[in-house]
Amino acid sequence: xxxxxxxxxxxxxxxxxxxxxxxxxxxxxxxxxxxxxxxxxxxxxxxxxxxxxxxxxxxxxxxxxxxxx
Ligand SMILES: [Zn+2]
Numbered sequence: 001x002x003x004x005x006x007x008x009x010x011x012x013x014x015x016x017x018x019x020x021x022x023x024x025x026x027x028x029x030x031x032x033x034x035x036x037x038x039x040x041x042x043x044x045x046x047x048x049x050x051x052x053x054x055x056x057x058x059x060x061x062x063x064x065x066x067x068x069x
Contacts, residue, residue, distance in 0.1 A: 009025065009030075
């Protein structure tokens with residue numbers, strides 16, 4: 001068993017564990033790539049669900065005519 005090296009989920013390259021703030025990623029770029037991919041999934045799933053159920057989420061509109069003046 002390797003003690004301090006693992007595989008980077010993004011590039012499948014070796015990622016050091018010791019003193020690596022980005023672990024399990026090998027570098028900041030790979031971390032951002034994975035994060036971006038993850039966020040893309042997050043946005044895509046609710047959009048598909050909303051489309052399938054036929055709505056339910058109303059757009060939030062700022063109230064401009066609420067007698068502020
Ligand atoms: Zn990597």
